[in-house]
Amino acid sequence: MELNISLAPDILFYIGSLPVTNTLIGSFVISAVIIAAMLLVKKRLKKDTPGKFQNLVEFLMSGAYDFVVSIIGSEKKAKKIFPLAFTLFIFILVANLATFIPGQAAVTFNRGGESVAIFRAVMADYGMVFVMTMITVILVQIVAIAVHGPFGYMGKFFNFKSPLSFFLGLMDIVGELAKIVSLSFRLFGNIFAGEVLGAVMLFLAPFLVPLPFMFLGLLSAVVQAFVFAVLTVVFVKLASEIEEEELVEEASM
Amino acid sequence: MLGAGIAIGLGAIGPGIGEGIAASKALEAIGRNPEASGKIVPLMFVSMAIAESTAIYALVISLIILFG
Numbered sequence: 001m002e003l004n005i006s007l008a009p010d011i012l013f014y015i016g017s018l019p020v021t022n023t024l025i026g027s028f029v030i031s032a033v034i035i036a037a038m039l040l041v042k043k044r045l046k047k048d049t050p051g052k053f054q055n056l057v058e059f060l061m062s063g064a065y066d067f068v069v070s071i072i073g074s075e076k077k078a079k080k081i082f083p084l085a086f087t088l089f090i091f092i093l094v095a096n097l098a099t100f101i102p103g104q105a106a107v108t109f110n111r112g113g114e115s116v117a118i119f120r121a122v123m124a125d126y127g128m129v130f131v132m133t134m135i136t137v138i139l140v141q142i143v144a145i146a147v148h149g150p151f152g153y154m155g156k157f158f159n160f161k162s163p164l165s166f167f168l169g170l171m172d173i174v175g176e177l178a179k180i181v182s183l184s185f186r187l188f189g190n191i192f193a194g195e196v197l198g199a200v201m202l203f204l205a206p207f208l209v210p211l212p213f214m215f216l217g218l219l220s221a222v223v224q225a226f227v228f229a230v231l232t233v234v235f236v237k238l239a240s241e242i243e244e245e246e247l248v249e250e251a252s253m
Numbered sequence: 254m255l256g257a258g259i260a261i262g263l264g265a266i267g268p269g270i271g272e273g274i275a276a277s278k279a280l281e282a283i284g285r286n287p288e289a290s291g292k293i294v295p296l297m298f299v300s301m302a303i304a305e306s307t308a309i310y311a312l313v314i315s316l317i318i319l320f321g
Contacts, residue, residue: 006320185313186305189310192313193312226302227299227302
């Protein structure tokens with residue numbers, strides 16, 4: 001039996017000219033599960049005697065909201081960024097934890113003679129992670145433009161006060177690109193490496209030895225979801241901060 | 254294949270040292286103030302995850318070399 005690891009997800013079938021991969025199916029299933037669970041909570045919403053699941057959801061959401069307020073400083077800003085950050089967290093968390101459901105890797109699909117797994121870790125597909133990173137980064141740029149104005153935003157990168165400031169401004173552009181790479185590679189690398197490690201360990205020593213690696217994978221699944229969401233909030237906070245000089249300028253104008 | 258080995262080998266040195274320092278500072282802080290351990294431990298995990306990032310970049314490069 002050979003080890004079958006590939007960087008790109010397997011294409012199951014084509015709809016027209018759109019390739020449907022197993023991560024696409026996985027992400028639809030996860031979205032459907034999350035939406036269904038939340039609609040269920042909303043339908044059975046009780047104010048005085050909440051059920052257990054509603055209690056859990058409220059506990060998670062209020063804890064996360066207080067945490068976001070503590071990072072970002074003001075409640076007004078927190079209300080705007082909390083839905084995106086919490087959705088990213090829940091989606092990545094459920095997507096990562098779904099790989100630990102026993103038996104999900106055994107559901108296979110017979111494609112032209114060879115059997116291909118239907119479900120694969122959704123975050124082990126770099127396309128998915130890259131799109132989520134771009135959502136965050138483009139949002140951060142929009143926040144920066146909205147807070148500082150378009151000329152203030154360009155002025156951050158092309159700063160003509162002194163040669164040093166000009167150089168640092170160019171480095172800021174590199175920094176923005178580096179944010180894309182670092183945010184996406186962190187999540188993708190952790191999850192994909194977890195999958196590869198699990199596959200290799202199961203191939204080499206299938207009994208008991210993969211357990212520590214799976215525990216590490218479980219821990220990193222939760223932590224990486226958290227880190228992604230927290231970094232989104234931190235980047236938005238950094239972009240929306242009005243520095244002292246601008247405040248003085250506005251006050252003197 | 255040699256490149257993959259070198260990539261992850263060199264890439265794992267820095268974060269290994271860095272995470273050790275982070276863990277030791279966290280343990281020292283818990284030693285000084287055991288009641289704050291509930292606040293320190295989650296932050297320690299988050300810091301380790303971010304410090305691990307460069308090791309993960311090296312790992313992704315080596316996986317791309319091996320399986321890409």
